Amino acid sequence: MANSTASAKRDGFSSALGVLAATLGSAVGLGNIWKFPALTGSNGGAGFLLIYLCATLVVGLPVMIAELTLGRHARANPIAALKRMGPPGRPWWLVGVIGMIAAFLIMAFYSEVVAWVFAYVWKGLEGSALSSDPAVTQGAFTALVSSPWQSLLWQWVVLLLIGGILLKGVSGGIEAVTKRLMPLLFLLLTALCLYSLTLDGAGAGLSFLFRPDFSKVDATVVLTAVGLAFFKMSIGMGTMMTYGSYFRTEQNIPLTAGRVMCADLAVSLLAGIAIFPAVFTFGFEPAAGPALLFITLPAVFAQLPFGQLLMVLFFVLTSIAAIGAMLSLLEVPVLILHERLGWPRHKAIGVCVAVVAVLGAACALSGSVLAGFLLFGRNMFELMDFVSSNVLLPVGGILVALFAGWVWGKESFTHAVSNAGELGNTRLARVLVVLLRYVSPVLILIVMLHGLGVL
Ligand code: TRP
DSSP, X not given: OOOOOOOTTOOOOOSHHHHHHHHHHHHOSHIIIIIHHHHHHHTTTHHHHHHHHHHIIIIIHHHHHHHHHHHHHHTSOHHHHHHHHSOTTOGGGHHHHHHHHHHHHHHHHHHHHHHHXXXXXXXXXXXXXXXXXXXXXXXXXXXXXXXXXXXHHHHHHHHHHHHHHHHTOIIIIIIHHHHHHHHHHXXXXXXXXXXXXXXXXXXXXXXXXHOOOGGGOSHHHHHHHHHHHHHHTTOSSSHHHHHHTTSOTTOOHHHHHHHHHHHHHHHHHHHHHHHHHHHHHTTOOOOOTHHIIIIIHHHHHHXXXXXXXXXXXXXXXXXXXXXXXXXXXXXXXXXXXXXXXXXXXXXXXXXHHHHHHHHHHHHHGGGTTTTTOOBXXXXXXXXXXXXXXXXXXXHHHHHHHHIIIIIIOHHHHHHHHTTTTTTOOHHHHHHHHHIIIIIHHHHHHHHHHHHTTOO
């Protein structure tokens, strides 16, 4: 069977630093800024952190390494990769199809949250939405969410920007952009952290984040930690397989994945250190999700010296984090259409952006025109989030782990992960195979059944 051929001209990342920036760019996203700090604070601080670290090491890292290795070995999109590497006639390539569907669903709601972030950069520049009264900031956010045109237009801005970057290709677009943005992200974040630590609420903020409260740690907390590890590392839908297909042959995959894991964790911790001291200084409740970002923080900024500047910097920082994640999400279906249907890249990008715009409109409008339209008790925004995070990603993750551990097998996996023995990491590879075969699938299955309310 003629699968898409990995032509000699296939685009890819051009330097070790570029690989790191792009992969880290995918992992770092909205998850670091409002998921991680809030979940850590409300689930027992340092206790949760410890469990999250274990989950990242035991589930996240092995699956990430597996996806990158499979992708690099096949040098193709996830569907073609699994078709080529699996036994003939077995439908393992469906995992790539599930991944593509998940990518579209995640982008539909993720792009709308990014749209709000972009809108808040604008509002920051204007000085609107900045008030010490949370009722006023709440009103500003509600006005944005319930305006169909504002929601749609900002989403289109996001999609055009991401599509435009992808038009420049893998090394000229994804790599060039993330290589510049990632250092800027660390710079801005560190500056905001240092500022935040000078505030009166620093002690209370840090103790919210780090005080170990093991009495809060129960089964649900463990499951939350595993779920977060999974989402944070962009695994379970072929993102890392796609990026792996752009990795250089001599790249040390376990080392790269380990560095991405550490840097991603650092971004999460710094975000928490930047946010909570400020929140506690003014006696606010550390709310989670959109409320923290779009309602509480503007009220905090309004009371700080240079508040308007801080607001702009904070939302620029969040935009940067979100751009790298969006690039990695959109690249998955773009590469599939490009390689499998032979479409030129610009056509694949145009079609994918249009599909996301249509699905995304359902999410963008779920705060206004479609507010009353519920399926299974959820609006479109919530439904796409739920189906992708709780069904498609875990299913994809389990199947990738099983494929790498059992189907592709120990020998091939060890050979590929050690760069044909050159890295001398066979003992590590052996541990990874055990994790992929037994530990990850079981843990992910438990998390998934819990997410679906079966357990
Ligand atoms: N990791 C990103 C974040 O934390 C989100 C993300 C990007 C993602 N690509 C993904 C999540 C693929 C799951 C699968 O915001």
